[in-house]
Amino acid sequence: FWLHSNCLEPRNSPALNPLYSSSAMSEAVVPDAMVSPAVGGLHGEKAGGPAVDFSYVGIDAILEQMRRKAMKQGFELNIMVVGQSGLGKSTLMNTLFKSKVSRKSVLATAQEKIPKTIEIKSISHDIEEKGVRMKLTVIDTPGFGDQINNENCWQPIMKFINDQYEAYLQEEININRKKRIPDSRVHCCIYFIPPTGHCLRPLDVEFMRRLSKVVNIVPVIAKADTLTLEERDFFKKKIREELRANGIDVYPQKEFDEDAEDRMINEKIREMIPFAVVGSDQEYQVNGRRLLGRKTKWGTIEVENIAHCEFAYLRDLLIRTHMQNIKDITSSIHYEMYRVRRLNENNTVMAHANGIPEHHLAAHEM
């Protein structure tokens, strides 16, 4: 698909500047003599017209090479779900990945008690779709927001996220290091907001304020089928205002927009978050089709119907369009920030020993 049969006329080379010469290549017409077996076919069409042959270099073949390499290596994705118990986190994960990826589905225990402290539990699965293999790790945080006193409940989560950065850093600075450093860093943290319809609670604000500095946060309104459309829109507007007022930057963060095109796409998303989602792993017959949904006495809520809830937008954002971007932001921004602070920490320790006043470590401090 990466061969274009249009743009066959040669492009003009722009003026040479001192350091770099720009030379545009004309689009390929491969002479008949070249036969290329395996690689997706280096074929093109012969240019109509007089007997001038433009030679095809094949630089754009690197895209196919990259694709092959990526398919062979496979991908890794680590998603964390945070929210009070009963908000449908496990169900949502199962709905997103159309299989039982959450811990609850895997464990045999029928009754799970709410733990006394926050636990961090992760479970990994190998999934594959059309030849693309992915190791998906879902990190659950049972106990979050369930205690009577929820002060500092972000701490264990913050610590877990930082521990993953630390593990990566340690491997990266080894002398003998692995060819591919295993990536356990949390790429995305889905935060479940209970559908009160009013505004964010102090717990929500506090958590998101702190964690948005170290990880990509995607807030969602859970169990959105308890809100009417008007209530939903009001709630979302209120949430967006509160996020803005508290300086909370959720994914996609404004400051990481790369160019105008990016900004345009991301602005549209920013106007829609938080997505109001409904999860389900049950299928029902609706209008002759089998759809994922929740059946109630007053109707069936179709999970993938954007008129009913915004699950499809969430899925598209997380999986179909922005997954790579989420991973990139984690590795090139959040991880790098952690690394900078960590490496500067050593200097602070030394500075202490020399009686120089300490700098304050901001975001990664607990």
Added chain:
Amino acid sequence: QGQLLIDKGVRPLSLAGHVGFDSLPDQLVNKSICQGFCFNILCIGETGIGKSTLMDTLFNTNFENFESSHFEPQVKLRAQTYDLQESNVRLRLTVVNTVGFGDQMNKQESYQPVVDYIDRQFESYLQEELKIKRSLHNYHDSRVHACLYFISPSGHSLKSLDLVTMKKLDSKVNIIPVIAKADTISKSELHKFKIKIMSELVSNGVQIYQFPLDDETVAKVNTTMNGHLPFAVVGSTEEVSVGNKMVKARQYPWGVVQVENENHCDFVKLREMLICVNMEDLREQTHTRHYELYRRCKLEEMGFKDTGPESKPVSLQQTYEAKRQEFLVELQKREDEMRQMFVQRVKEKESELKEAERELQSRFEQLKRLHADEKAALEEKKRLLDEDQSSFSKRRAAAQLLQAQSLTANGKKDKDRKK
């Protein structure tokens, strides 16, 4: 194949429907398209062997070329960077050519500038990687991804310069040997030449780049191509009319050598292997093998280890801190030394000054004495003069009196006379 991801505790799971992460490779490719690619080729070969022409032919463009003289005192490297684009792929290509390679009388050190250049690029990347605030994603990767070694078409065997150079480079860069100006060798000679070259490389333990066989999509074509090494190439940017087409070729009185005709030379094979099939693998090998080796050696050289004396893992941080301490202690020692030296110098200067002062003092005393002496002498003179003066005035007074007396006596006499 699946070994990379499947480890203990990871179960495979089947999906009940289309999730959509099969678009991940597309997302990755799109990101790379936005970022652009980097590719760096190093061409080593004697002056005039056709390096620049081959590059021009390979990339179908005219790079700025300088004809080098044969009288360079030392081997130098000239790197030029270009921005190329084909359909939606932007490539930042750097072509590095050796200048004066093989021209010197004494070629013992000819390989050194090449090795130094390659190491410098590794070092530059390592420096960036070790920085605290780094931007590896924007970093212009200048590490050499492929090294085309141009072999002279003597038809016999490799020169010792070739073997020595390639041996020095084989653990630092992906070497692809090519036979230059292959239109000067006949087909049968070429076949024997290739076999001789490959066996010499093997017997001297030179590790050239092998096209990778692990991906079944390309394993077959790569295996075939591995058997055609070294590629016998002909380069030309001039076009000659053959049949009803204009093709890149070299026109001789006895015929036309067509560059892209696989019966005439291996140019097409080189282009396919180097660019169309294995560019990404060349980049990956450079990063994961050659660069890692450089990094490991460099860090070990600097004294960093992964495990301490009792085989307990030593963190880089600890080593770094230990080294930093060492460095600070060293600094302190130097500071003390300097301070001591300063104190010493001050003392010396002080004593010098004291000495000078004393000298001055003694001279002053001397002068004072002289002055006193002179004064005394003068006083003596004055006294004598005074004495003289006083005796003179006495005598004068006496003389005056006498005169006065004689006058009065004379007056009396006169008076008497008158009487």
